[in-house]
Amino acid sequence: METVSRENEGLIWALLKQLRPGMDLSKVVLPTFILEPRSFxxxxxxxxxxxxxxxxAALEESAYGRIKQVLRWYLSGFYKKPRGLKKPYNPILGETFRCCWRHPQTDSCTFYIAEQISHSPPISAFYISNRKDGFAISGSILSKSKFYGILQYIICLKDPNDTNDGSFPSHCFFILFR
Structure with missing residues (x-):
């Protein structure tokens, strides 16, 4: 267990003094040095x-095999647990973020694009695609300041009639950003 330094103790008390029962947590003022220097x-x-x-998953013949691989992918999203709890900056309306990941095993590239599509309530939409490997994910997330998020997604594999849709449980989504 990590100990809290004297300097951080004062910060914690300053934050706690702002809290009131039932208060919207987005109204709490955070100093910039405790924010993660990147967008949500x-x-x-x-x-x-x-x-x-x-x-x-796209290569699997059976529906059971595909869902096993999709579950494996879902659980892999929890691999990265950053040290410390830092809140990312809230994206502004219309802000976009793009990146890609190269996969040497299949000599392919997965593209990711996300956009902030609503300010109040804060909703982010995203699309992930790898045409060569035959999958695409599209979805949106409503992030709440009460420490839970609602995420809905659709995963399309090579067969256009075979889609997997669902939502992440709110308590698991919180773990993602801890």
Missing amino acids: LDKLSNFYYHADLLSQ
């Missing part, structure tokens, strides 16, 4: 880092 859209991309696992 960028941080969201961490969860899709192992999208190459969906390549294996």
Whole structure:
């Protein structure tokens, strides 16, 4: 267990003094040095880092095999647990973030694009695609300041009639950003 330095103790008390029962946590003022120096859209991309696992799902013949591979991919999103709890910056309306991951095993590239599509409530939309490996994910996330998020997604594999849709449980989504 980590100990809290005297300097951080004062910060914690300053934050706690702002809290009131039932208060909207987005109203709490945070000093910039405790914020993660990147946008929420960028941080969201961490969860899709192992999208190459969906390549294996696209190759599976049976529905059971595909869902096993999709579950394997889903659980891989929790691989990265950053040291310390830092809140990313809130994206502004219309802000976008793009990146790609190269996969040497399949000589392919997975593309990720996300956009902030609503300010109030804060909703982010994203699209992930790897045409060569035959999968795409599209979805949106409503992030709440009460420490839970609602995420809905659709995963399309090579067969256009075979889609997997669902939502992440709110308590698991919180773990993603701890």
